[in-house]
Amino acid sequence: MMIKHLNCHDLLSSLSDYIDGDLNADLCKELEQHLYECPNCRIVVDTLKKTVELYQHEEEDATLPDDVRMRLFYRLNLQNFLKHD
Amino acid sequence: MMSEIKTHVDEPSLELLRNGDKAEFAKLVDMYSGKIYRLVLRILGNQRDAEDVLQETFLNAYRSIARFEGRSSISTWLYRIATNEALMAIRKQKPQVSLDVEGENDRGDAINKPYHFADWCCLPENDLQSAEVKSQMRDAIQRLSPALQTVFILRDIEGFSVKKTAEILETNEGVVKTRLLRARLRLREDLSEYFGKNLGEVS
Numbered sequence: 001m002m003i004k005h006l007n008c009h010d011l012l013s014s015l016s017d018y019i020d021g022d023l024n025a026d027l028c029k030e031l032e033q034h035l036y037e038c039p040n041c042r043i044v045v046d047t048l049k050k051t052v053e054l055y056q057h058e059e060e061d062a063t064l065p066d067d068v069r070m071r072l073f074y075r076l077n078l079q080n081f082l083k084h085d
Numbered sequence: 086m087m088s089e090i091k092t093h094v095d096e097p098s099l100e101l102l103r104n105g106d107k108a109e110f111a112k113l114v115d116m117y118s119g120k121i122y123r124l125v126l127r128i129l130g131n132q133r134d135a136e137d138v139l140q141e142t143f144l145n146a147y148r149s150i151a152r153f154e155g156r157s158s159i160s161t162w163l164y165r166i167a168t169n170e171a172l173m174a175i176r177k178q179k180p181q182v183s184l185d186v187e188g189e190n191d192r193g194d195a196i197n198k199p200y201h202f203a204d205w206c207c208l209p210e211n212d213l214q215s216a217e218v219k220s221q222m223r224d225a226i227q228r229l230s231p232a233l234q235t236v237f238i239l240r241d242i243e244g245f246s247v248k249k250t251a252e253i254l255e256t257n258e259g260v261v262k263t264r265l266l267r268a269r270l271r272l273r274e275d276l277s278e279y280f281g282k283n284l285g286e287v288s
């Protein structure tokens with residue numbers, strides 16, 4: 001059986017699922033066939049993956065700065081519960 | 086190898102919270118305020134507004150906890166209040182920004198075609214992790230419409246599932262996925278433009 005040929009535009013809507021590993025096997029095959037033939041789409045997929053990765057790694061510390069915490073507790077009328085760890 | 090098991094801190098008791106127990110509410114605040122602050126700081130891009138929204142979020146939560154029915158988890162409920170407060174703050178900052186989804190009125194499935202094809206994905210990590218790149222990344226997020234931005238931050242940065250993201254934003258998973266794709270493509274475009282210029286200079 002012939003693999004259906006996708007063009008660059010058809011491929012776009014599946015890219016998120018593809019890089020998340022959520023694309024079904026058939027579509028995956030079609031997409032990879034296209035990537036094999038189309039350097040531009042290959043670049044788009046690679047850089048899209050990398051973009052998401054860069055943002056994911058950019059996690060910051062989730063502790064609240066002390067002064068922000070203090071003002072929050074006062075604003076909520078919870079200052080009696082402001083203990084230091 | 087065994088997967089890592091996180092020690093789970095007890096969720097505050099919903100029953101005590103509903104009865105207005107202040108110590109329990111303080112516990113809730115300490116459990117979530119850091120995460121909520123980080124989230125709204127990402128959405129708003131400045132500390133002053135983020136602190137206001139943080140305070141409004143917990144004031145609002147305190148006022149409405151008695152009516153919270155527990156159909157979603159406490160965390161989903163809190164993140165929902167926080168995102169709504171952040172969006173209201175954006176509306177105050179820039180009344181001209183439309184909160185319903187930019188682009189979604191020009192047909193939900195219209196996705197911008199890729200435009201930049203610089204192949205920067207395999208640059209050395211040092212170049213990818215520089216302070217300049219990080220500041221580019223933060224600016225790029227700020228250029229997204231609030232609708233795309235919130236989805237991207239909740240899903241890709243905070244790491245919530247598509248399902249939880251949809252619950253927080255009170256929309257369906259299909260909408261989350263479409264917005265996520267558009268957000269990712271747009272951020273890719275911005276980074277590609279940036280790296281494209283840099284790669285150009287090197288050669």
Ligand SMILES: [Zn+2]
Pocket residue numbers: 007008034038040041042
């Ligand atoms: Zn292509």
